[in-house]
Amino acid sequence: MRYLPLTDEDRRAMLATIGVGRVEDLYRGVPSAALLDKPVDLPAHAGEIEVERRIRRFAARNLGASSAPFFLGAGNYFHHVPASVDHLIQRSEYLTSYTPYQPEISQGTLQALFEFQTQVALITGMEIANASMYDGATACAEAALMACRVARRDRIVLSGGLHPHYRDVTETSARFMNIEIAALPADVSGNEDASATIDADTSCVIVQNPDVFGRVRDYSALADACHAKGALLVVVVNEIVSLGALMSPGDMGADIVAAEGQSLGNPMSFGGPHVGLFAVREKFLRQMPGRLCGETIDADGKRGWVLTLSTREQHIRREKATSNICTNSGLCALAFTIHLTLLGEAGFTRLAEVNHAKASVLAKKLGSLKGVELLNDTFFNEFTLRLPKNATEVVDALAKRDILAGVPGGRLFPKDKGLANLLLVAATEMTTDEDMDRLADGLTEVLK
Numbered sequence: 001m002r003y004l005p006l007t008d009e010d011r012r013a014m015l016a017t018i019g020v021g022r023v024e025d026l027y028r029g030v031p032s033a034a035l036l037d038k039p040v041d042l043p044a045h046a047g048e049i050e051v052e053r054r055i056r057r058f059a060a061r062n063l064g065a066s067s068a069p070f071f072l073g074a075g076n077y078f079h080h081v082p083a084s085v086d087h088l089i090q091r092s093e094y095l096t097s098y099t100p101y102q103p104e105i106s107q108g109t110l111q112a113l114f115e116f117q118t119q120v121a122l123i124t125g126m127e128i129a130n131a132s133m134y135d136g137a138t139a140c141a142e143a144a145l146m147a148c149r150v151a152r153r154d155r156i157v158l159s160g161g162l163h164p165h166y167r168d169v170t171e172t173s174a175r176f177m178n179i180e181i182a183a184l185p186a187d188v189s190g191n192e193d194a195s196a197t198i199d200a201d202t203s204c205v206i207v208q209n210p211d212v213f214g215r216v217r218d219y220s221a222l223a224d225a226c227h228a229k230g231a232l233l234v235v236v237v238n239e240i241v242s243l244g245a246l247m248s249p250g251d252m253g254a255d256i257v258a259a260e261g262q263s264l265g266n267p268m269s270f271g272g273p274h275v276g277l278f279a280v281r282e283k284f285l286r287q288m289p290g291r292l293c294g295e296t297i298d299a300d301g302k303r304g305w306v307l308t309l310s311t312r313e314q315h316i317r318r319e320k321a322t323s324n325i326c327t328n329s330g331l332c333a334l335a336f337t338i339h340l341t342l343l344g345e346a347g348f349t350r351l352a353e354v355n356h357a358k359a360s361v362l363a364k365k366l367g368s369l370k371g372v373e374l375l376n377d378t379f380f381n382e383f384t385l386r387l388p389k390n391a392t393e394v395v396d397a398l399a400k401r402d403i404l405a406g407v408p409g410g411r412l413f414p415k416d417k418g419l420a421n422l423l424l425v426a427a428t429e430m431t432t433d434e435d436m437d438r439l440a441d442g443l444t445e446v447l448k
Helices: 008-018 023-027 048-059 083-089 107-124 136-151 164-175 220-228 240-244 282-287 330-367 391-399 433-446
Strands: 155-158 180-183 202-208 232-237 256-260 276-280 293-297 303-307 382-386 422-426
Touching: 008 023, 083 330, 107 240, 107 256, 107 276, 107 293, 107 303, 107 330, 136 155, 136 164, 136 202, 136 232, 136 256, 136 276, 136 282, 155 164, 164 180, 202 220, 220 232, 232 240, 240 330, 276 282, 330 382, 330 422, 330 433, 391 422, 391 433
Parallel strands: 155 180, 155 202, 202 232, 232 256
Antiparallel strands: 256 276, 293 303, 382 422
């Protein structure tokens, strides 16, 4: 057996060595209610060919983004990834160990990470960026913890426009650090004034732009309010293409930017793996989590790259580490860098313009339908509709017509029944006029 090489005699010897009589004894610390009393309901073992056939049949039941009109977003976006990205990330120079501890044999990897940091700093309008986090949600949580270290306070304000998954990850991390969370209610109206929640114990206010409902805001005034009271402003961006068109968080006065980089170079992949972006003001550099690649000169005077300021990392000074994240999303970061390099500044801006134009056409088309209300006065490539019936039911009905209509509010906010009729709809460069017409026609039929 390829995957089960141990014999019964091997297992008996292993159990005897550790002093137990049977495998079940290894689980004596687990409550009996948590143990299975019968085998898992899965097919019996089969040959490789049979397994491949069965998996393909399972996969065929999915309605994929490339095979139907697709309008899902909410933090995971359907963008075109150039074929050259996949080709380049598979080159042997990059398919090496992800941790370049030996710079003399890792110059290609290190240079790519350095370029990645430079790009992230440029598009976010910040001074320093790291070489990456796991994803946008963990980057958001790390931003919150960093703000508490910098401000030496233990209270965090979460905007009602923050993606609920980012909120959940941040709350989970803060819970075990004895950090107080002040989570504002879902900001559907767009009238939230987070500055009113800042007090002497507040380390930071975390906002999102565009927010989870797609609304675009200028947080410059909030940044001033935070700084006036000794707090930091953290801006989350989960649609990184938006920075090709919108004011950067740095220009708004953000102290920390946490973002999701999936939209560039990385397919949706059922939700991951993705790449977290993290950028800060230079004065906060030593409190920044994750790894940092720096430029240097070797003994011969040639330019080179190394990991630097590693004393911030858990693997060097565990008790004083700024983060438990000691790795990065190296291959996803490389895909991001290659895609953005291929676009260039003009191409990045043009891509953002196309996304906004597509969403504007779609918003006008859907907002004119009977019973449908467009809630956004501003948006980038995603907006929120209020439907006359439950949005989950509408999405399910449209899926049966091979239309993936968007993300229902009940999916993101299951406990808030007042948001059950909301539908988040995204349009990207992949959205065609025919796709828009099919969604409009489908909605008209389903809402009758």
